[in-house]
Amino acid sequence: MPAPIPRQRAIPAAESGQAQTPAQAAPAVGGPSGDMSGGSSTDTSAAVSGATEAPRTQDTAAEVTEAAESTVTGDKAGNGNSHAPGPGHLTLLMIEDDPGGSPVVPELLDPTGKPIRVRTARNLTEAERLLTDDVHCILLDLALPAPGRAADGTDDELAVLKHVLRIAPHHAVLALTASGDTERGAEAVRVGAQDYLFRDELDGRLLSRAIRYAVARKRSDRAERKLTESKLRAQENARLERGLLPTPLLEGSPLHFAARYRPGRSRALLGGDFYDTVRTPDGTVHAMIGDVCGHGPDEAALGVELRIAWRALTLAGLCGDQLLGTLQQVLEHERSDDEIFATLCTVDIAPDGRRAGLCLAGHPSPLLARPGRPAELLPYDNNGPALGLLPGARWPRMQVELGAEWSLMLYTDGLIEGRVGEGRRERLGQDGMVAMVRRQLAEGLRGEELLRAAVNEVRDLNGGELTDDVAVVMLDRTP
Numbered sequence: 001m002p003a004p005i006p007r008q009r010a011i012p013a014a015e016s017g018q019a020q021t022p023a024q025a026a027p028a029v030g031g032p033s034g035d036m037s038g039g040s041s042t043d044t045s046a047a048v049s050g051a052t053e054a055p056r057t058q059d060t061a062a063e064v065t066e067a068a069e070s071t072v073t074g075d076k077a078g079n080g081n082s083h084a085p086g087p088g089h090l091t092l093l094m095i096e097d098d099p100g101g102s103p104v105v106p107e108l109l110d111p112t113g114k115p116i117r118v119r120t121a122r123n124l125t126e127a128e129r130l131l132t133d134d135v136h137c138i139l140l141d142l143a144l145p146a147p148g149r150a151a152d153g154t155d156d157e158l159a160v161l162k163h164v165l166r167i168a169p170h171h172a173v174l175a176l177t178a179s180g181d182t183e184r185g186a187e188a189v190r191v192g193a194q195d196y197l198f199r200d201e202l203d204g205r206l207l208s209r210a211i212r213y214a215v216a217r218k219r220s221d222r223a224e225r226k227l228t229e230s231k232l233r234a235q236e237n238a239r240l241e242r243g244l245l246p247t248p249l250l251e252g253s254p255l256h257f258a259a260r261y262r263p264g265r266s267r268a269l270l271g272g273d274f275y276d277t278v279r280t281p282d283g284t285v286h287a288m289i290g291d292v293c294g295h296g297p298d299e300a301a302l303g304v305e306l307r308i309a310w311r312a313l314t315l316a317g318l319c320g321d322q323l324l325g326t327l328q329q330v331l332e333h334e335r336s337d338d339e340i341f342a343t344l345c346t347v348d349i350a351p352d353g354r355r356a357g358l359c360l361a362g363h364p365s366p367l368l369a370r371p372g373r374p375a376e377l378l379p380y381d382n383n384g385p386a387l388g389l390l391p392g393a394r395w396p397r398m399q400v401e402l403g404a405e406w407s408l409m410l411y412t413d414g415l416i417e418g419r420v421g422e423g424r425r426e427r428l429g430q431d432g433m434v435a436m437v438r439r440q441l442a443e444g445l446r447g448e449e450l451l452r453a454a455v456n457e458v459r460d461l462n463g464g465e466l467t468d469d470v471a472v473v474m475l476d477r478t479p
Contacts, residue, residue, distance in 0.1 A: 091117045091134050092211055095127045095164070096141040096176070108208045116211060124160070128167055137172040137211045137218075140164055141199070142188060157184065158191055165192045172218035174210055194218055236297075243304030246311075248277035253285050254353065256476040258448035260455050262414075263295075263469050271469030272299030272342075273412045274307040278314055283351030286314045289410040289473055290344040291363070298336055305334050306342060306387075319348050320359055320397035328387045341388035345410055349402070353477045356408075358398045362386030364416065364430060367437060368400075369407040375438045377430060407446070408475045409437070414468035415454070420461045428458060447474055 092108065108116035119135070121127035123144070131138075146160035156162070161175060175188035175196040185196030194214035197207065248257045263271035272292035279285050288310050292299040309330045313323050324344065331342055343363040349356045358366070358378055365380035384395035402408070416433045420426055428436075433454075440453050451472045459466055 089114060089117065090136045090211060090215065091119065092137050092139055093127060093130055093135045093171075094118060094120045094139040095122075095124065095144060096120065096139075097122050097144050108204055108211070116208060124163060124167075127164070131168055131171070135171060136215050137174060138164060138168060139174045139176055139197075139207075139211075140193075141176045142184065143178070158188060161188055161191055161193060170218075170222070172211075172214035174214050194221075243274075243307060245274075246276055246307070250277060250279050250285065252283075253279045254477065255285055255349070256447060256474075256478075258451055258474040258476075260448070260451035260472045261470070262455055262459075262466070271295050272303050273414070273469040273471035274303035275410070275471055275473050276307050276311050277473070277475070278311055280315060280317075285349040285353075285475070286319070287347045287349070287408075287410060287473060287475060288314075288344065289363070289412060289471060290342055291412040291414075291469070291471075292342045293340060295469065299340075302331070302334055302336075302340070302342070306331060306344075310346075319346070320357065321395045324359060324361055324384070324387065324395040325393075328393070331388045335388065341386045343386045343413070347408065347410065347475075349408075349475070354402055354404065356400050356402055358400050359395050360384060361395050362389070364411065364413055367409040367411070367434060368402065369409070369437070369441055370403050371405055375434060375441060377434065402477070404477075404479050406477055407441075409451075410473040410475075412469065412471045414466055414470035415458055415472060417468055418458045418462035418466050424463055428461060433458075447476060450474065 108118065119130050121130050124146070127138075140161060142158065142161060144160045146156075146163050161173070164173060173193045175185060175193040176199050177185045177188070177196055179198040179200040181198075185198075188196050194217045195210055197210055245259070245261055250257055257277055259275060261273065272294055273290070274292075275287075275289040277285065277287045288307075290303065290306060290310075292303045292306070306327060309327055310323070313326055318326065323346065327344070331340075341362075344359075344361040345363040345366060346359045347356050347366065360380055360383040362383065362385055365377045365383070367375055368378055369375040378400055379398055382396040382398055385393045411433075416428050416430050418428050420428050420432060436457060437450070437454060440450055440457075445453050451474055455470055455472060458470070
């Protein structure tokens with residue numbers, strides 16, 4: 001067994017970063033086998049840890065160094081704070097109750113050959129004070145007393161490590177254990193440490209490489225965790241999307257369907273808008289579009305419930321005031337706050353396609369376009385209140401003549417509330433939307449192409465992404 005290397009006396013809470021000359025550096029010592037490495041650059045990462053059974057023995061030294069270099073020159077493996085040290089500088093926090101009595105390495109170098117800065121702490125309280133954003137790695141003595149540890153030592157022997165992992169979840173951690181205590185070191189890695197080292201076999205080269213490896217592995221672990229979280233979010237959003245934006249049930253109908261959806265929240269996939277279209281056995285086509293107030297997953301989930309309830313009630317034969325009254329009961333029982341409400345527009349188109357019934361619950365009126373006539377809004381004089389606002393409310397059903405050929409556009413208020421004009425102090429409004437759609441129809445746009453152009457133009461007029469969700473549905477009938 002190689003003899004411990006004499007260590008300089010370190011002052012707690014002091015920072016050290018002065019590199020020594022090669023003449024001052026002690027010769028490098030190998031791993032647990034006791035073989036002398038002689039400072040050879042061909043050692044694998046298994047030699048860095050001093051335990052061949054550690055789970056990362058498959059990584060090569062070149063991969064470790066490359067990953068560590070990218071970590072040093074990029075964002076540090078801490079909490080993402082922008083106050084990172086300059087390229088080529090790593091900082092180590094050593095937590096040990098007797099800094100002067102342990103072997104200290106004479107030289108720690110990063111991948112660029114620059115000295116690694118070292119801070120020392122004698123206890124966890126001192127360590128928490130020194131655990132600033134520029135610390136990349138923690139070297140922890142597993143023999144250090146942990147808060148709440150029993151005097152007889154019968155409690156968890158890795159309690160101190162678990163405590164450090166709790167207070168420093170974004171930092172790489174190296175566990176320092178007694179020589180030959182491989183089982184405890186391997187358990188430390190399983191608990192969350194990036195690597196373990198034997199106290200009596202440290203040298204500058206060994207510890208330098210272990211630090212670089214630990215920082216690189218921590219960064220890799222965080223990237224993998226974020227990727228996993230992103231996949232889970234994508235799966236959840238996919239499930240919500242199937243609920244909010246379903247496939248229309250129009251088999252046997254001559255009508256053409258198109259839809260466009262854009263959430264208002266930054267980087268969001270879904271919002272509180274929802275729509276649906278179904279054809280009942282008697283040939284009637286029922287269409288709906290709605291908007292739950294607010295933006296977020298809770299609103300999206302409530303929108304899914306209302307959309308599914310609407311489809312079930314419609315297929316069961318309900319329509320008009322009876323259907324909306326039942327939907328209001330669903331909303332009142334499912335909403336998380338009594339102030340949450342939802343607007344809704346329902347249209348039931350007769351089997352011959354020439355007329356329709358319209359119900360509005362606090363929602364903007366659809367736009368109707370017919371050949372030879374300017375596009376116009378359907379009547380909205382009998383617009384009822386939004387769902388969830390007034391107990392016992394009523395929603396009159398209006399009869400509308402459509403004609404032989406037409407396009408009917410249902411939309412949420414996100415399409416008309418975007419800002420326009422100089423300084424963008426005004427909203428587009430329904431009049432502005434009607435004028436825009438009339439122009440786009442005159443340009444020959446139809447169906448999904450028209451919806452895409454309308455949403456994009458509203459966004460451009462707003463000078464960027466809209467603050468509210470936007471959903472648009474188009475139903476077309478051609479002879």
